Amino acid sequence: MWREGRPTFGAIATIPAIQTMRIMAQSLDWIVVDLEHGAIDLGSAHAMITATAGTPCVPMVRIAANEPWLAKAPMDLGALGINFPMICNRADAEKAVRSVRYPPKGERLWGPFHAPFRWNVSMADYMATADEDMICIATIEHFEAVERIDEIMATPGIDLAVIGPGDLATSINKRGLPDDPEVVALMKRAEAGILRSGVPIGGVARTAEAANAMIARGYVALALGFDWSLLQRGIAVGLEGVTR
DSSP: OTTTTOOEEEEEEOSOOHHHHHHHHTTOSEEEEESSSSSOOHHHHHHHHHTTTTSSOEEEEEOSSSOHHHHHHHHHTTOSEEEEOOOOSHHHHHHHHHHTSOTTTOOOOSOOSSHHHHHTOOHHHHHHHHHHHOEEEEEEOSHHHHHTHHHHHTSTTOOEEEEOHHHHHHHTTOTTOTTSHHHHHHHHHHHHHHHHHTOOEEEEOOSHHHHHHHHHHTOOEEEEEEHHHHHHHHHHHHHTTOOO
């Protein structure tokens, strides 16, 4: 769908709950299991990845730092993509790309003991397509990354680049202010650089209006929110108009 320029919709899972993951997987194209800020350990992550089986939803994982050893276990447990935070320059991007691919293209170590079970394939079949199937996601979320956006996006092997407004705002001392004009200007520069590169682009769509505008500009991976924020919104809708 990304290669065809078709939009996809997903969410970020921070709650270690198989049930929540399964419910979201019924309606979303992809879910990122959050090992950076979520209260999720590897055992819970494995269960959540497995909970997407039998749905069209693709499970991916966000790790806490751009380190190969953090990417290794989630891939071996069946995640089909790794979301790398704080990609700020070409060296960071190259490190992320090499983390998700086996030698000679990268440095991923062998040991996908559980991944073939998630995808219902043999070990041989999993290994044959692992490099091509694994999604490398670079997060642009620091003002230094925006300054170096062209060198980052010229790195071969990045499959998706997403803009993180929260940390981008924080990097210029605008914590919690993603709509600040300076933050918006940085996001526009990042967006332009990613679109120039031809690499699929993703970001956060907080409203339907925002999602439609992003799709019109070329976004193909739209995060509708976190599990907790989607729950909040659902509760708010349920209470709307109720007299208490």
